[in-house]
Amino acid sequence: MRNGAFSEQPAATPTSRRWRVSPGFTALKCAVTVLLALAAVLLAEDRPALSAALVATVVAGAYALRDLLAPVRLEADPDGVTVVAGYAGRRRLAWSQIERVRVDSRTRAGLRSEFVEIDAGDMLYLLSNYDLNARPADVADELVRIRTAGGSG
Structure with a gap:
């Protein structure tokens, strides 16, 4: 293939991903x-x-300090996710422990906020675009792709 030519093969779906706070x-x-x-x-x-x-x-x-101690707020792989818990702790959740992943949108005082909501039954994890350095809707879509790629439908 010539340099700069397009490949006929589709790009591989990533099977793991990390979202972290913006270094800036x-x-x-x-x-x-x-x-x-x-x-x-x-x-x-x-x-x-x-x-x-x-x-x-x-x-x-x-x-x-929290951003320095726990810059990665969410990690996902075919086996599950790791979310930041508490101030700077982490909790590993298997996909089987996660009841639902959705985007929670709210408007208050004219401002719209969105969060990725990870419902693990006894705990609810809310991650904003500031936590993830990405749009919550894009992160939720990526989580579904990773979960599906791992065979945990």
Whole structure:
């Protein structure tokens, strides 16, 4: 086949996939944490402002740290999925444990939000486009393809 020519064979369906938070968004959270810490230093003389800056620094830092500790929020393969659970833990779910995968859409205050909802009976996992760095509808479709490719219909 010549370089640049198209193949007649269809592209293989991936049998495993990982979705992670955006590295750029994680970097932004880290930068905000540093800026808030600097603001706290500059506001050291003003106790109420210092307190507010320190609380904001801790909150922003906690979100940034979670992204650094658990950047992969969802993994899928023919045997099941691994989802982030709690702050930075992980839980492995076999396809047989998953009752339903769907996209949950809601509109509040004029803003639309979408989540991939993974229903595992006793637990419900909601992952947003910020968690996945992808559209939830695309992720749900990919999960169905991976599950089907693995023979777990």
